[in-house]
Amino acid sequence: MKLVTYNTGTGPRCGVLQDDSVIDVTALLGAPQPLRDVQALLETGADALDRLQSALAQENSGAPVFALEDVQLQSPILRPPTIRDFMIFEEHATQQGTREREEAWYRMPIFYFSNPLCVYGPEDTVPHPSASNMLDYELEIGCVIGKEGTNVSEADALDYIAGFLIFNDWSARDLQRDESAVGLGPAKGKDGASSLGPCLVTTDELAPYIRDGRLHVKCSGRVNGVPWVENSDGGLSYHTWGAMVERASKDSRIAVGDVLGCGTVGGGSIGEAIRKGYEARWLQPGDVVEFEVEALGTLRNTVGPKADEDPDYRYGVGIEIDAPVLGIATDYVYELKLK
Numbered sequence: 605m606k607l608v609t610y611n612t613g614t615g616p617r618c619g620v621l622q623d624d625s626v627i628d629v630t631a632l633l634g635a636p637q638p639l640r641d642v643q644a645l646l647e648t649g650a651d652a653l654d655r656l657q658s659a660l661a662q663e664n665s666g667a668p669v670f671a672l673e674d675v676q677l678q679s680p681i682l683r684p685p686t687i688r689d690f691m692i693f694e695e696h697a698t699q700q701g702t703r704e705r706e707e708a709w710y711r712m713p714i715f716y717f718s719n720p721l722c723v724y725g726p727e728d729t730v731p732h733p734s735a736s737n738m739l740d741y742e743l744e745i746g747c748v749i750g751k752e753g754t755n756v757s758e759a760d761a762l763d764y765i766a767g768f769l770i771f772n773d774w775s776a777r778d779l780q781r782d783e784s785a786v787g788l789g790p791a792k793g794k795d796g797a798s799s800l801g802p803c804l805v806t807t808d809e810l811a812p813y814i815r816d817g818r819l820h821v822k823c824s825g826r827v828n829g830v831p832w833v834e835n836s837d838g839g840l841s842y843h844t845w846g847a848m849v850e851r852a853s854k855d856s857r858i859a860v861g862d863v864l865g866c867g868t869v870g871g872g873s874i875g876e877a878i879r880k881g882y883e884a885r886w887l888q889p890g891d892v893v894e895f896e897v898e899a900l901g902t903l904r905n906t907v908g909p910k911a912d913e914d915p916d917y918r919y920g921v922g923i924e925i926d927a928p929v930l931g932i933a934t935d936y937v938y939e940l941k942l943k
Contacts, residue, residue, distance in 0.1 A: 605657065606803040607767065609641040609682060609725070610675040616682060618645045620660065621803050624672045631667035632659045642680040642804050643861035646750050646766055653750070653766065653806060679725035680769055680804040681748060684863045687718040687798060688852050689744070689773055692843040694940070695870030700879050700933035710943050713843040713851045716789045718773065718798055718865070726801040729908040732889050733796045735920050736776035739887040739907065743825045743872030743895050745838055746771035747845060748804055749862040756853040758817070761846035764858065767806040768819060770895050770903040771865045772799035777875075777886070778921040800863065802901045813899055817844030821898035823869045828892055832877040832884045836869040838897070840940045870938050879933035
């Protein structure tokens with residue numbers, strides 16, 4: 605199934621996308637209260653998706669059906685309890701072979717916590733951070749947790765994943781590099797926005813693409829219609845989705861609606877595009893960023909203007925940052941070699 609959060613002008617509701625139509629899930633299930641997003645559906649019980657599948661199989665459900673063109677899609681999960689963003693692609697982690705990674709990166713999937721309060725959906729305008737001049741995108745895939753767990757094993761992890769979606773981890777590179785020198789990891793550089801959508805594709809529907817714990821889908825990105833990354837292989841992750849769930853839940857808790865991002869797929873950032881020889885640049889207000897992922901759809905956003913820009917802002921960037929070298933990795937071809 606393809607699950608969405610949609611809005612006809614009366615507030616967000618959970619829906620099922622079938623072809624070019626959206627079916628209201630609240631009415632389909634006869635829920636006593638409106639289900640405002642996909643997380644609300646998942647919170648109705650561990651069998652939520654099975655009940656929804658059964659309801660869809662019934663004829664004449666009486667549930668409202670809307671043309672896709674007549675609704676606004678929002679982030680499938682409006683406000684995730686947490687967003688853990690990993691970095692499991694070696695091509696990105698090594699900047700296409702131009703730097704070495706620490707031993708710990710190969711030994712375990714590393715993540716940081718992003719901001720669940722600044723989540724955007726399809727077609728939303730995403731504000732350009734006012735204190736940054738190096739706004740980047742990150743082409744990622746995210747999974748959404750469908751049931752609560754603690755100390756989940758990698759072998760059992762897929763049972764906890766409700767489905768997958770496209771994730772744009774908007775990144776202010778100058779802020780990120782400046783503050784990361786302190787050693788606490790990304791913070792303000794990743795604080796402004798994450799985009800999720802356009803729908804949550806359930807794990808069972810993606811079964812043909814899941815092999816060895818990896819999601820083998822092709823990922824592409826365009827800016828103003830111009831390709832900056834083409835057919836990156838989502839199946840070339842060094843760590844698996846199960847390893848991510850195991851690491852996230854160890855001595856902790858994962859909850860319904862949590863989002864786990866895989867990190868940037870190979871070539872899926874502006875620095876990588878430049879190193880591969882694309883005439884890319886940092887994002888500017890008005891740019892339209894589109895991510896297309898096989899079986900997951902297309903996530904499109906427009907970069908908005910800077911709000912309250914202050915050239916004398918006291919916490920601005922305090923270091924000089926070298927630009928990526930154009931074409932330095934033109935001949936680079938990543939090969940997955942597990943250590």
